[in-house]
Amino acid sequence: MSSKKLSQPCLVCWVVVFLFCTQSVHSQLEVGFYRSSCKMAEFIVKGAVRDGFNKDRGVAAGLVRMHFHDCFVGGCDASVLLDSTPSNKAEKDSTANNPSLRGFEVIDNAKARLETECKGTVSCADILAFAARDSIEITGGFGYDVPAGRRDGTVSLASEVSTNLPTPKFNVDQLTQNFANKGFSQEEMVTLSGGHTIGRSHCTSFRKRLYNFSGTTSQDPTLDATYATSLKQMCPQGSTDPSLVVPMNPGSPATTDAGYYLDILANRGLFTSDQTLLTNAATATQVNINARNSMLWKSKFAAAMLKMGKLDVLTGNAGEIRADCRVINS
Incomplete structure (x- = not known):
């Protein structure tokens, strides 16, 4: 019995499928991508x-x-x-x-x-x-x-920038929507917020919580009073010095740990966007879970960072490999 030949339309279909699959493979990020081209x-x-x-x-x-x-x-x-x-x-x-x-x-x-x-x-x-x-x-x-x-x-x-990044003034609904726009769940939002466990903030990012919170109160009532006093000493009212900064997590500002969540539970979240996580039952539950289990949070944080690193990447022949990270290739 003679074998049947593929019809021309069918052959075209297979070529299209092959090219699509090949392009898909090459457009994927890969662990060990530089193992041959730049192993170090x-x-x-x-x-x-x-x-x-x-x-x-x-x-x-x-x-x-x-x-x-x-x-x-x-x-x-x-x-x-x-x-x-x-x-x-x-x-x-x-x-x-x-x-x-x-x-x-x-x-x-x-x-x-x-x-x-x-x-x-x-x-x-x-x-x-x-x-x-x-x-x-x-x-x-x-x-x-x-x-x-x-x-x-x-x-x-x-x-x-301003239309894509969350701000220190966001409430829990705004944070949830901002992260959802990027494909993250509310739990992942709470997880990634834990990145504030390291680093510092300029006073301008939270000054309103200390001196001009609302028309009826000068200081944010959700902010621990002792912590607020300490912040005021580091960020004096009326100061316009842009170099004034405070640690995000005073207890361990250079350690990636669950201290951020412990601070929130103690009403020591530095930003409104930090302390707001207690205003929603679901996010408050996540704060408590992360505060109690630092190892679990570290694992979730690593997974969320891995996911974030895949957002809308350019691969294959898209974009370029810059010779200098500060300027596009001429």
Whole structure:
């Protein structure tokens, strides 16, 4: 019996399916992406993070926050690293990012080392994802495998930041919606909020809670009185000094632990967006669970960070591999 030949339309279908599957495979992020092209890539980034952390322990929190601010605005494409130009104000210079973001020099150092080791190979977006993971790990959190293969974006607009990032003034409904817009559940929102367990905040981000809360009360009544007094000493009324900062979690500001949730339960959440987690039964339950079980929270946090690092990534032939993380390739 002679074999049947595929009809021309059917052959076209198989070709389309094959190309789609091939494109799909290549568009996926992959653990060990640089095992052949730049096998020392993750080790080099980890070294740059360690060097930066040894100089300034607060840089770890900065790198975690930078990764978050990058991914929530247009996806994890390292657009937050681009400098402004005479014709464009970039994300890093938006009021939500400047002067609060820090750690850019760590990314620069890692990129310079990688360009020497394997030129034009490792994207700035992957460097930032690796650096955030390493920062969590170096401060006592759980490490996790970071799938790589991200490519760098070429557009960075300050105007897109405020519509995508949550603010310190958000209530629980606004936070829930903001994170839902990015594909996160309410529980994942509470989990990722725990990133505030490390780092610092400028006084301007919460000053209203101390001196001008509402028309009937000057101080936020949900804020622990003793803690408020301490904050007022660090953030005097009327001061316009932009360098005034306070630790997010005074008990362990450089350790990734469940202290953030313990602070909330004690009415010591620094931002409105922190303390608001007790105003909703479901989020309050999550706060209590995380406060009681630090190991569980660390595990959930690692999983949520891993998920966040996959937001709207550029892969394959999209975007570029920048030679300098601060500027697009000419």
